[in-house]
Amino acid sequence: MGEFWPVPDVFAYLAGSWRVARAVRDLTDGTEGTFTGTTAFTPLDGGGLLHHESGTFTWRGTARPAVRTLRFLPGPRPGTADVRFADGRAFHDLDLTTGRHTVGHPCAADLYRGEFTVAGPDRWRTVWRVGGPAKDLLLTTDYEARA
Secondary structure, X not given: XXXXXXXOXXXXXXXXXXXXXEEEEEOOOOOEXXXXXXXXXXXXXXXXXXXXXXXXXXXXXXXXXXXXXXXXXXXXXXXXXXXXXXXXXXXXXXXXXXXEEEEEEEEOOEEEEEEEEEEEOOEEEEEEEEEOOOOEXXXXXXXXXXX
């Protein structure tokens, strides 16, 4: 994506609606899938943003509707976020002040390693590598602001 674009306030940057295109690759057998849809970041009572993603996930030739909800709560420093699953469990922190952030999240026997990069005022990307006894996945998601 080239140089990183610093984001002083993750909430101001993310607020609104984004087009989403995700490539999913199983590194063990080469299977590839896609997700296309939208992500809306809307204000939460008490601060932060509700992240609601919806679209179509296609895997092994079968397309299915898919949704995901996360909560982006105020982090330990101004402009940063504490990202939580819909049920309140911790997921990861997020600090885009340099335009790039890396995180890790253990999930049962799996480890999720993520990288967030910002390319400009209307484009950012996440790359998640998921490894474990039964998984070896690479998920690359591009976000583009909707007008």
